[in-house]
Amino acid sequence: MSNEHTAPTATVRPPSPAPRRRSAFTQRLVKSEGSGEPPNVLGDLRRAILLGDEPPGTIIPIDDVARFFGVSHIPVREALKMLLSEGLVAHVPHVGYSVAQLTFAEFRELYQVRHALEMAALRAALPHANLLDDARARTAFEAQLSALDVGDDRLYNIHSREFHMALIAPSRMRRLVHMYEGVWNMTESARLMARVDDVRRHDLTCDHERLLAAFVARDAELLLAESARHYAHLEEAIGAFSADLSIFRDENSTHARTPTRTDADISDTDADIIPVAQA
Numbered sequence: 001m002s003n004e005h006t007a008p009t010a011t012v013r014p015p016s017p018a019p020r021r022r023s024a025f026t027q028r029l030v031k032s033e034g035s036g037e038p039p040n041v042l043g044d045l046r047r048a049i050l051l052g053d054e055p056p057g058t059i060i061p062i063d064d065v066a067r068f069f070g071v072s073h074i075p076v077r078e079a080l081k082m083l084l085s086e087g088l089v090a091h092v093p094h095v096g097y098s099v100a101q102l103t104f105a106e107f108r109e110l111y112q113v114r115h116a117l118e119m120a121a122l123r124a125a126l127p128h129a130n131l132l133d134d135a136r137a138r139t140a141f142e143a144q145l146s147a148l149d150v151g152d153d154r155l156y157n158i159h160s161r162e163f164h165m166a167l168i169a170p171s172r173m174r175r176l177v178h179m180y181e182g183v184w185n186m187t188e189s190a191r192l193m194a195r196v197d198d199v200r201r202h203d204l205t206c207d208h209e210r211l212l213a214a215f216v217a218r219d220a221e222l223l224l225a226e227s228a229r230h231y232a233h234l235e236e237a238i239g240a241f242s243a244d245l246s247i248f249r250d251e252n253s254t255h256a257r258t259p260t261r262t263d264a265d266i267s268d269t270d271a272d273i274i275p276v277a278q279a
């Protein structure tokens with residue numbers, strides 16, 4: 001009988017799969033629902049785009065978004081279809097959804113539409129404005145100055161929007177105000193006001209100061225003149241970025257630009273999809 005002992009056979013285990021990386025899009029998503037509340041998929045996606053967290057052209061992987069919110073694909077697709085109707089996302093066949101990317105001409109057109117709506121709202125607002133409206137506009141303007149002092153571009157943009165909304169809120173034209181907000185939303189992801197230089201930002205802030213003074217004085221003629229001056233300055237500011245293809249889609253392209261994907265952006269179920277050629 002042999003005294004030799006057979007060495008136990010080692011169990012070979014397959015390597016553990018590498019942890020899945022979160023996509024570039026979901027890395028910046030924030031959940032807003034409270035404890036016990038259902039996920040606010042639509043609201044949180046919209047908020048991320050409007051805050052400029054997701055720049056134009058960013059791919060929106062449905063699998064990763066659904067996993068982030070702990071839901072099926074259905075509510076994610078429904079939310080994306082709603083955002084598509086609002087002009088906040090784009091859809092490319094065989095590729096999927098992405099944050100909408102406008103041409104410069106489209107972007108400038110939206111500013112012109114916004115100006116026309118604002119002029120109509122200001123005319124209607126001034127006869128109804130009261131001291132409470134003055135206080136709201138002044139508070140938004142002062143918050144904008146504070147954001148400017150600390151160099152917070154995001155807060156500056158948020159309070160700038162609040163200021164414009166405070167000026168038109170007394171118009172009592174709910175449908176017009178709703179259209180105005182929708183047009184503003186379509187330009188938010190570009191965050192151009194966060195890109196302008198300090199001189200232009202100072203000029204735009206001075207415009208707001210003059211708008212506030214005309215509003216409080218209930219001087220309709222002056223208010224409309226200052227609004228026209230302000231939008232002329234805005235057109236000059238955005239014109240400085242007209243050739244920047246990191247912000248705008250190529251004017252010569254007839255189709256939405258195909259979003260660029262990283263490995264982290266490709267979901268489990270769409271990894272075998274062949275992207276269409278970029279227009």
